[in-house]
Amino acid sequence: MPGYLAKQAELKAKGVSDVIVYCVNDSAVMDAWAKDQKVDGSIVSMYGDSGSLLAKATGLELVDAGVMQALGNPRCKRHTMIVEDMVVKEIFVAESPGDPTGDAKPESTFVDNILKHL
Numbered sequence: 816m817p818g819y820l821a822k823q824a825e826l827k828a829k830g831v832s833d834v835i836v837y838c839v840n841d842s843a844v845m846d847a848w849a850k851d852q853k854v855d856g857s858i859v860s861m862y863g864d865s866g867s868l869l870a871k872a873t874g875l876e877l878v879d880a881g882v883m884q885a886l887g888n889p890r891c892k893r894h895t896m897i898v899e900d901m902v903v904k905e906i907f908v909a910e911s912p913g914d915p916t917g918d919a920k921p922e923s924t925f926v927d928n929i930l931k932h933l
Contacts, residue, residue, distance in 0.1 A: 816852050816859065818926035823858050826926070829933040837862045839870055839890045864891065875908070879915035893917035895924040897932060905932055 819826070819834050826834065838845065842863045849861040870876040870891035877890040893909040893916060909917025909924045922928060 816854075819859055820852070820854065820857055822926045822930065825930055826858065826933075829930065831858065831933065834859045835862065836860070837864045837869055837891070839864050839867050839888070841865045867891070877915060882915060890916075893921055893924055895929055897929065 816836060836845075836859060838848075838861075840848075840863045842865075845861045845863040849855070849859075852859075852861075854861060864870055867876055867889050870889065873896075875892040875894055877892045882890055895907045896903050897905045907923040907928065909921040911917070911920060914920070917924070
């Protein structure tokens with residue numbers, strides 16, 4: 816998220832009006848994270864998907880056995896979408912065999928990659 820905050824001007828110059836972050840957490844967790852990341856007044860908004868409704872609807876629900884064992888409930892795959900007029904134009908998912916969370920190689924979801932595709 817820090818990259819998206821740091822490159823707000825570049826994103827806006829390419830026509831981005833909003834950066835929406837959602838996670839399988841409740842709104843209290845997301846509000847605390849937003850406050851910690853100082854997103855107030857920025858183009859970044861943060862939302863909770865506590866029931867995994869959006870994660871399921873987009874096919875991005877993370878139900879890997881190891882993740883489920885560690886966290887106890889499904890999560891959302893690490894991803895970034897480019898959406899125009901409510902249509903998903905591109906989606907970048909950071910996952911690979913043996914790395915369902917995308918921790919080893921998350922770069923496809925970083926702001927620099929997205930700027931290249933706008």
